[in-house]
Structures are given as C-alpha cells and as structure tokens.
Amino acid sequence: MHAINYEAPSTLDQAVSILKAHGENARPFCGGTDIIIQLRAGVRRTEHLVDIKKIKELRNLSFDAKKGLRLGAAVPCIEIHENEMMHRMYPGLTEAAHLIGSLQIQNRASVGGNLCNGSPAADTTPALIALGAKARIVGGKGEREVPVETFVLSPGRTVLGPGELLVEILIPAPSPHSGDAYLRFIPRNEMDIAVVGVGVAVTLDGEKVKSARIGLAAVAATPLLASKAAESLAGKKLDAKVLEEAGRLASEITSPIDDMRGTAEYRRHITGVLTRRALAIAAERAKKN
C-alpha cells in the first residue's frame, strides 16, 4: 500500500477546510472498516485520510420527542445497540446497526460511514430510508439536507462532493402506533453481506395501515425506496393477500444482478419474502406503541 497522510481535526471547520484543501485527494475516515480494506485491495486510492471521530458534533446521539433523532455521522454502531432509547424508538434501525460485521467491527463502524461508503448492500441504509431519514451535509457551497434514498448515486459514489462532509442523520420522531423492522437475507447466520435487505416502517390506524415506507438493499445499483409497495398498504389490513401484493410490488422495482451472493431471480424472490416478513414484524411493533 502507498503512503497516506492522516489528520484528525477536532472541529467541523477544521475538517471541512482540510477536505476542501485536498479536494478529490482526501477522504473522511471514521471506523475505516470499509475504506482501509478498499485501500489495501487497491480499489480506492486516496492521499489524505481525515479522521472525523474526534469532532464532538459528529459523535452526538440524542432524541427529542418533537424534533426526533440526531445521529452523528461518527457514532459507532455499538453505541446504538447499547442505547435503550434506540431499541424502544427505532428497533429496526438498531437491529440493522447490530447486524454489521461482528461486535468488534461494530465498535468501529458507524451508520454514517455505512451510508457514505455508498454500497447498495449497506444494512442500515434501507432502515434509514424506511424511517424517512435525512442526511445533513456541510462543506461545499454550504449546508444542505438530502433524503437518504437519494444519497447514493451508484455503487461507491454518493452526493458528497469534494470538501463535503456528512455531519449527522436526522430522523423524525415516530408517530403513535408506529413500528419499524429490518430483515436481511444472508446464506450464513452472521459475518455476511446482505443478499437482500429490507427495512420497513409502518404506522397503524387501528387495524389498518395509515402509512408505510419500505427501503430495499442489494437489489439495484443503489438502495431503493419502494414507494408503490408502501402506498399499496394505505388503508388496508395487513392480511396475507395484502402482504403478498406489497412484496410483489417491492420486487417489481428491483434490478438485481447475478453474482456470488445470489442470482437476480433469487434476489427478486427474496425481496418479496422479506418485505412480507418485515412488514408483519413492524406491524406487531406498531400495535404495541
């Protein structure tokens, strides 16, 4: 591996100015669980790594009943898993964060990093999409907020321009009678990358669905928001037929590939299965909230 400069600024301003100074030649660096592997394998090349873990604002994890959740880009997954509030308010996202790699990896890896890596198979991204999360970005021409479902442009590429940095992820507070869930399919029981990942959030009105959102991973070049499938649920009771139809509509928007993790045909099938199963779990949770 070639030599790389490493810097660890303690303020957001410093980080942005370093990133701006080096433009394309710098990458933010958090847990390093993706970028170090990519650098070593030679699939990415960069001259400067800017460690963002020492910036206080990026380590913030706080919840406000009105404003919702602020999840700093450098909060390690393990802190989410160890936070009782997260289990209560966002169990689906919490499960997704706890599925990444192993415990050791979760000590380093962050949800923000998972998003910025730009993988279509990221576990937490569909969970964020389901929750209607927004990414707050600084640097570039100023501050902006981007819905998570539009954050990834293609495998490994995101909306972040040179000098831009993801500061935090903003998630609305769940409405009453809401629940979320994330399911991924892997051939083994751990240490794997999603063949398909499905995140859902459901808000109920009595027995019927008031609204829902469905996020999909590993079934297209980017994570997807399955709007049609989600909208098909509105005003309906989640019986087998309704679930089946939502699953079908979700798999309809996928454009998966054949690779060592599964065939396109298999991924489409599993999208339907997981959508049904995740919706059922989320609805059960919503009934209790």
Place this chain on the structure above:
Amino acid sequence: MAEATTNGKYKVIGTRPIRHDGADKVTGRAKYGADYTFPGMLHGKVLRSPHAHAIIKSINFDKALKLPGVKAIVTSKDLPSVANKLEQAGEMAINPHHLSMNILAHDRVLYDGHAIAAVAAINGHIAEEAVRLIEVEYEVLPPVMTVDVAMKPGATILHKDLRNQEDGDKQTNVAQHYQFKRGDVAAGFKAADYVVEREFKTAMVHQGYIEPHNAVGIYSSDGTATIYCSTQGAFEVRSFSAQVLGMPVGKIRVVPAEIGGGFGGKTTVYLEPLSVLLSKKTGAPVKLVMSRAEVLRASGPTSGSQIKVKMGATKDGKLVAAEIWMAYEAGAFPGSPVGAGAMCIITPYKVENFLIDAYDVVVNRPKTAAYRAPGATNAAFASETVIDELAEKCGIDPIDFRIKNGVKEGDAQTVGPPFKRIGFIQTCEAIKNSPHYKSKLTGKNRGRGVASGFWFNAGMNSSATVNIHADGTASVVTGSPDIGGSRASMAMITAEVLGLSANDVRPVTADTDSIGHTDVTGGSRVTFATGMAVYEAAQDAVKQMIERASKVWEKKPDEVEFRDGKFFAKGNGVPPMSIKDLAPRFSRTGGPITGRASVNGRGVGPGFATTCVDVEVDPETGKVQILRCTIAQDAGKAIHPSYVEGQMQGGTAQGLGWGLNEEYFYDEKGILRNVGLLDYRMPTCLDLPMIETCVVEEANPGHPLGVRGVGEVSIVPPPAALANAIYRAVGVRMLETPMSPPKVLKAVLKHGGSAQHSAAAD
C-alpha cells in the same frame, strides 16, 4: 488434570491431559512461519496473472527494478530446466516440470492468480508497489473452466504436450483414466428390482486454513539454504524445493514453524522456492507471506467434479450392481484425487458387480492440492445420496440398509485385497443407538439424513528419538509437524511406555537435519506411523535402561524387569529403581540414553465414519439450518480422546460447510470473484450446532496400540447426509454442492412451491 483412564490396560493413553503446545498458543508466544524475522531481512511479493488462460508475450520489469528499495526480481528465467516426468520426492511422485511451472509461469498463465514474477524489497509496501510496475503483455486465450468443457472434442488445450494412455498422440486435457471393475455389471443390473441413476456436480472448495502460506528463505554463501515455513511436511518442502531449484536435497534445511491449519493444503510448495531464489539473488533473508486473496486464488483447493452414479438393489435391500463415471478438475496441472475418489466411492459396501471409470482433467483453475480424505467427499456425496434413495425404494431404514450391505473383515476392497479388522458396521450401529437417532424429530420442514464414508489412511515413513533427561523426564523428537494435537499423543505414547506422566515428556518437532526422514503430516498417518516410531523408540530406550540397571545391580539384563516406570531385579530383595533413580547414573554406566526408531508404517487400518444430521429448511428462502449433528467414527484406539473428538468435529464442520455454502465462484472470464472469507462462505460458529461424537474403538491389528488414523474420514459423509436430510425435510433431492439457498429454493419451487413436509426420520 488427567482423569483416570477408562481402559485398565493403560495409565496415560485414553486420558485427556492439557496439550503441551497449548500455553504458548493461547498466550500468543507460539512462533508461526510469518513470525520469523532475521537481520537484514527483505520482503517479497508475487505478481499474479489477471487472466485465467493466456500466453505471456513479454515481461518488462525495468520500472519496477528502478523503484527505490527494490532489491531483486525473479521470473521463470531464473529457474533451472527440470524433468517433465513423474519423479519420486519422498513417498510422493511429482512432476518437477509442472511444479516449476506452477511456482513461476513459464510461457503461459493457466489460471487467475498464477505466479509470474516475484519481487524482493526492503519492505512489503515497496515490494507491492514494484509488483504493480511490472509490465506483462498477454495474448488472452479462452478459459476452460469445467471438466465437461475440457473433455469435449475440440476443446481448447491447456498443455500441448499432455497425453494419456488411451488417446495415443492426440492433444488432450484428460491426463489420466482410471478404471476399476468386478463381476458382470449388466447381469448385476438385471438382477436388480430397483435401479437409481443420478448425475451430480460438486464445486471446487478450499481447505480454509486460517494461516496463509509463508516462507523465509536464507541462502548462504556456502551454497546451502535454510527455509522456515508453516508446512505439513518439512521433508516434502525440502525435496520439492530441491527439485524446482536444481539443488541437492542435502543442501537444504527446512525448519517447520507452528502451523495454523493445513488440512492437506500445506503439503506442497508455493513460496518456499521463491524465497530461496530471491535470497540467492539478494544475499539477504527473504520473507514471503500470502494474502487471503492469494491463498484462495493460487494455493491448492480440492477438485470440483461431475459424477454419474447408477446403482441397483434387490427388493430385500441387497446392492447388486454399480456403474460409475467420475471426472475431477485437476486444476492447471494433472493430479486430481479422482483415483482415490474412485477407490472410495462404493468401498463401504459389498457390491459384487461394478464398473468405475474415473478421469483426471486439467482446467484453468489453480492446481488442486490434498484436502482431508482427498477425492472421497465428492464421491460420497454422489454414492451416499443414491444409497439413500435405494434404501427408501426398498422401504428399509437407511442405517439398516448400510448395516445390511456394509463391509466387514474379509470382504474385498474396491482395489481387491480383503479388509482386515474394520469398524464400519460399528459406526452404523453407534449412530443407530445414539440419543440423536433415537430422538424423534418434529416440526415442519425438518428432516434427518445419514451418510457414511471411507478413507484408506496412510502409513509411510516416520522417525522418532526419545531422550531421557538427567532428572528422569524425557523428550520425544519427531519430524511430524503437529496440525491436530499429535504432539500430545506422541508425549502420551512415550509416557505410557516409560511409565511417566504425560507432563514429564516434552514433545518436539525437529527440522530436516535433526531427525530421520519423516513423511508429510497427512493421510491421517501421524498418530499411526509416527506413533509407531515413538512407541518403538521408547521401547528402545527402555531396553537400553534395563541394561544400565543390570550394570548397576551387577546382574544380567534378563534378570531385570521394567514395569510401571520402575526397574525390578529378579530374586533377592533389592528395592526397585525408578528412571529418576537411574538417570543420574547414565554417565557412569555408558553414557546418555537415546531411544531411536524409524519405521515404514505397514498395517494401516482404514477409517470409516457415519454421520447423522437434522436440518430445517426455510421453503421460502431455501436456507438450511443445521439443528443437530452426530458422528460415529472408528479410531482403533483413541490415544487422546479429546483430539480424536476434535478431529471428528473439525472434519464434520468442514464437510457441512462444503455441503452448504462453500464454492469457488468464477466469472465467465475465469476470474475468481470470491477472494475473501466474506464471500467464500465457511460456516461460522453460529451456523453449526455442537457436533456430538461417538468414538468407536475397533483396534487396528496392524498397530501395537490399535491406532488407526482419525484425521480425515469425518469430512466424507456430511454433504451427503445434508442432502438426505434436505430430502426428508422438503422432498427434493439435491444433486449439486453447495446446497446454497438459491439452489435449494429453485429445487423446492420446481418441486411444487413451499410444499411442507412433516419430519420423518425413516
């Protein structure tokens, strides 16, 4: 620590002392090949082919050589020309020309990852950058990835000079055709009431040892070389390296380091000759360590295969005929284990009429190496699935079917000679009587499957010395690298003979100059053959000490007896003497005591195993969850039962991984896509239950302690047992490994959607 032995005959054998190498391993002090470092040492990296099949038109390393810190670059031009024919190298026959071409590609690359050049630099990063700067011009050829494509008339040819015994002077990718037959197959099938004929495919899989290959080579100005490496066979590394480098064997010393797993994959050389070559060119020690991607791309996995099995049985469940066609991927050079597979495929059963045709086929994949019972697992996946189907047709419990047809002492092996005492039926009975098989499996989509396996086991050459220390303790020195707890067993055998405790014997694995020739740790042979040498060396030490005791007592040797670690003089009331009492007198009675033995291990006892597995299949995803697994295996005599059980569990775990998710995944260009353990899916601890073991002890009459090899046969039954369990869970016969979720789902959907079956054990 040591429990009382369950076998009254022995005091140490059959107990479970803590392994001698344990403390250093758990504290991180144990020294593996990659841990070695020497003053002035350089680091090497290998340039590997990005193509599966191509002619090398030119190699230009001017730029790489100019990079500051780069000391030397070698290509095949630095290797001597060697014989293109099979030559003896220890007990194994190798083709030095093929080996040389695998170490560094000569004029063409034959697989993705094939080594082309090696760089030595002052650190690994510079060496890596230098590798990137080497310019190679290729003429890319079509890749030949599977045996059916390779065997087609007009197929692209890998080796222009390859011929087989049947096709005359025709160019071919078939390196060898083996045939085994007995009786009259047509008449056999005529007598059959049921005939099952199936075609199977198994994917190429890797041993998955955690420690990558490594080597440090030091070439001295006197023309000798020393190699430090993690290997299963220091003497093989010596002879193979000598062949490739054109050096006399006596000029090379190989020091075996601790080894982080081998399973057959560390019985050949990759980096070792390169380390010496680079050291010779630079005058400095050179270390090379593979990355995981290099291990997967360019070490030696085991063959993928295509197998057709047709078997017939009478209504009452007697096997009467078998016709088998099998072709194994050898990789880029001849030498798949298809011959062994053919000699194992129906060996557990008495079949009077059979015809087995087996083909060794070269393809554009890495040259295969040994993997735990090489060839037998592929074979058993096919035959044991067909046996299961025949048992079902006959309406006989699959275990009873095996007991009815299973081989016993006196029955003929596939290769002809009759079996001596064996324990196959006993492994079937052990499963039949196990709490697992007796339990009722309930729940939807669950099923129970059984399968059996056979493996020859090996004997070969081993040497041992037993040194008695001044304090009456001992060391036992062998040439067998310890990959499965064998040092503990060697110490225990020594302790048993000398009447010491296992802790009083220190086991050592020596380098090639410090112990007599000892063949590879492989073929489940160490506890058998090296154990035999150790047993005899300890006896030799006892014999010498009896003479010394007789000198001390001024008696004749035959008037002194040795039992329970003490010397007794016959007759008068002289108090007995322990080894501890005698040891200080060695010097005055003739010098130190060293017991020695070298053996050629005859009397090998073959191994059998039977495995039972319960699964639950998710009919919507095709995912198979293993609920419970039990293996019964004949160990002959378990020296250290924990390590026998460990071998049984380890082989089972690998067999289950092979069955479920492991596979080499090549794209259409012949490039390996899953070059890491993320996508080369071995089972993790969450994927397997605790594997239950039944150790059968049917003593091997060919060994003084009754030992038979236990290292390999456990891997043979699991893929077939899984296939049989899946069938009983969801009603589909899986004919292909890995039985990964997409394949199982496809079969389930074809079979009629998410048909739910109730669990049935029979």
